[in-house]
Amino acid sequence: xxxxxxxxxxxxxxxxxxxxxxxxxxxxxxxxxxxxxxxxxxxxxxxxxxxxxxxxxxxxxxxxxxxxxxxxxxxxxxxxxxxxxxxxxxxxxxxxxxxxxxxxxxxxxxxxxxxxxxxxxxxxxxxxxxxxxxxxxxxxxxxxxxxxxxxxxxxxxxxxxxxxxxxxxxxxxxxxxxxxxxxxxxxxxxxxxxxxxxxxxxxxxxxxxxxxxxxxxxxxx
Amino acid sequence: xxxxxxxxxxxxxxxxxxxxxxxxxxxxxxxxxxxxxxxxxxxxxxxxxxxxxxxxxxxxxxxxxxxxxxxxxxxxxxxxxxxxxxxxxxxxxxxxxxxxxxxxxxxxxxxxxxxxxxxxxxxxxxxxxxxxxxxxxxxxxxxxxxxxxxxxxxxxxxxxxxxxxxxxxxxxxxxxxxxxxxxxxxxxxxxxxxxxxxxxxxxxxxxxxxxxxxxxxxxxxxx
Numbered sequence: 093x094x095x096x097x098x099x100x101x102x103x104x105x106x107x108x109x110x111x112x113x114x115x116x117x118x119x120x121x122x123x124x125x126x127x128x129x130x131x132x133x134x135x136x137x138x139x140x141x142x143x144x145x146x147x148x149x150x151x152x153x154x155x156x157x158x159x160x161x162x163x164x165x166x167x168x169x170x171x172x173x174x175x176x177x178x179x180x181x182x183x184x185x186x187x188x189x190x191x192x193x194x195x196x197x198x199x200x201x202x203x204x205x206x207x208x209x210x211x212x213x214x215x216x217x218x219x220x221x222x223x224x225x226x227x228x229x230x231x232x233x234x235x236x237x238x239x240x241x242x243x244x245x246x247x248x249x250x251x252x253x254x255x256x257x258x259x260x261x262x263x264x265x266x267x268x269x270x271x272x273x274x275x276x277x278x279x280x281x282x283x284x285x286x287x288x289x290x291x292x293x294x295x296x297x298x299x300x301x302x303x304x305x306x307x308x309x310x311x312x313x
Numbered sequence: 314x315x316x317x318x319x320x321x322x323x324x325x326x327x328x329x330x331x332x333x334x335x336x337x338x339x340x341x342x343x344x345x346x347x348x349x350x351x352x353x354x355x356x357x358x359x360x361x362x363x364x365x366x367x368x369x370x371x372x373x374x375x376x377x378x379x380x381x382x383x384x385x386x387x388x389x390x391x392x393x394x395x396x397x398x399x400x401x402x403x404x405x406x407x408x409x410x411x412x413x414x415x416x417x418x419x420x421x422x423x424x425x426x427x428x429x430x431x432x433x434x435x436x437x438x439x440x441x442x443x444x445x446x447x448x449x450x451x452x453x454x455x456x457x458x459x460x461x462x463x464x465x466x467x468x469x470x471x472x473x474x475x476x477x478x479x480x481x482x483x484x485x486x487x488x489x490x491x492x493x494x495x496x497x498x499x500x501x502x503x504x505x506x507x508x509x510x511x512x513x514x515x516x517x518x519x520x521x522x523x524x525x526x527x528x529x530x531x532x533x534x535x536x
Contacts, residue, residue, distance in 0.1 A: 154536065158397070159536055160536045161342055185394055189389070189391025191393075193390070193392070195331040204323075208320050208399055210316060283413055
């Protein structure tokens with residue numbers, strides 16, 4: 093296999109890409125989390141989702157990824173790769189749980205990730221993620237911040253138009269935060285779309301949505 | 314698609330091996346079999362008569378113990394979120410993981426059966442029949458186990474629940490498997506095609522139904 097060292101695959105997503113929520117409502121168990129949420133995010137936009145604990149930030153992201161069914165309302169996608177596709181095939185989701193296996197090495201993790209996404213010829217240069225020289229280390233021995241960096245490898249392996257990032261800055265140092273910003277910048281340039289739930293200001297955000305039960309506020313930045 | 318399938322299967326096997334799960338399950342089989350003569354008394358004729366049934370029951374117990382790791386770890390560490398986003402239907406993910414589970418856990422158990430059988434004074438000539446019967450029932454056992462493991466996911470630390478859910482499903486396989494092998498052994502290692510056929514039928518039915526059922530349960534657990 094030829095090692096093709098990629099920093100960011102130059103892809104351009106359809107400029108018709110958008111993600112729209114209409115009158116969306118979410119319930120967790122018997123409790124209503126939020127309702128009547130409306131927003132539209134277009135290609136090249138990054139929406140920062142703010143809200144207090146329990147306001148439904150994570151639930152919103154999981155709903156878009158297709159893990160959780162809305163209680164009411166609808167979510168629509170358009171653009172890549174084809175209209176009939178499952179929402180899941182549009183999205184990358186980076187959540188609180190890192191989805192990493194302690195018993196695999198760093199390079200095995202990247203390798204399995206590439207094979208699982210069917211992207212055999214993509215090799216990730218670990219130095220991009222700030223993990224140079226850690227290739228043979230067990231993931232279980234990495235620090236929390238290094239694990240977060242390793243999670244980012246997925247974003248680079250398979251180009252997908254919608255990134256759903258839950259608390260992307262958690263546990264990252266200044267360089268790690270810069271890395272996220274750089275990656276997000278590239279992604280938006282390619283015509284991608286980002287939704288990020290956070291408690292901290294996100295420099296790459298172009299819009300801001302504050303979730304609050306049934307009166308939500310969306311502002312362009 | 315095939316590449317993704319093999320990759321998932323490989324990953325499941327590698328992790329079962331690295332986390333020491335395979336070794337633990339195989340050790341369990343040996344310890345349980347070694348205990349039998351202590352409980353039943355060292356009467357060789359009795360042990361020989363009971364051997365096929367004991368081996369089958371211990372094999373089932375070992376498999377039941379292993380089911381806990383089939384999906385649970387992936388669910389806890391967030392791997393399942395990632396699997397759900399792969400360009401592959403959940404049914405095939407279930408199949409890939411079941412195949413990985415079969416290769417990483419059932420096959421080593423099966424390899425240990427001859428040695429465990431000798432501890433129970435079983436005839437070496439009847440071992441191939443016993444192993445063949447077990448192999449025929451294996452896909453049914455693994456796949457039915459996958460249903461139970463998937464159903465119990467929404468409840469944390471649900472190993473015991475998985476066992477309770479799966480045990481009744483294993484009964485038909487155990488009945489045909491154990492009686493079939495003990496008859497074959499008493500008749501001197503003759504293969505009984507009817508038993509093998511019924512076990513194969515159960516395995517084929519499980520191959521068709523179990524991925525559907527387990528995938529549905531996984532989708533419910535994913536929220």
